[in-house]
Amino acid sequence: MKQTxxxxxxxxxxxxxxxxxxxxxxxSAYPLLLFYVETPLSEENIAIQTGVSVAKRNYKLAVTRNRIKRLMREVYRKNKTQFQTNDKTFAFMFIYTGREVMAIEELDKAMLKLAEKFNKLHLPENL
Incomplete structure (x- = not known):
């Protein structure tokens, strides 16, 4: 899978x-929260469709919200191969719940932890 x-x-x-x-x-894995649902997607050859969100209540400036969303998309792009879907299709929404802007390294760790938790819930037990 490409990192795009x-x-x-x-x-x-x-x-x-x-x-x-x-x-x-x-x-959840602080500062990220992942909402997901298994659903058929209209696009072919796509396992996951993803969105990102940052609360306006926590970050009043659009510049700050957009920066956090850019960082979240980049971290997801690099780590999307960690989410194992087993030939199912999912819709994901990542929500940033932190009160301060995290460094990309910390977001990367949180994304890996989220992927691990998601996989634990959806992988068959016999593997």
Whole structure:
């Protein structure tokens, strides 16, 4: 799997977002929170569609929110191969819950921890 994050992997459909937050499950690793739901995706050859979000309540300046979102997308792009889907398709939404802007190294550790928790929930026990 390539370490890219093309537009077809971005989560944008309103219907899918509503389903994600109404019936989805969540996993957390400070400062990241992952909402996910197993769902059929309209794009072919895509296992995961992903979105990122930062609360306006915590960061008033758009510049700060956009920087955090850029860092989150970059960390996800580098580590997306760590999320094992077993030929299922998922919708992911990463939400930044921290109160301070983390360094990319700390975000990387949190993303790996999230991937580990997600895989533990979705991998068959006999492997």
């Amino acid at each position: 994050f093309p537009k077809k992997e971005h989560l944008k459909r309103k219907k899918l977002l509503d389903e994600l937050f109404s019936t989805g499950k969540k996993v």
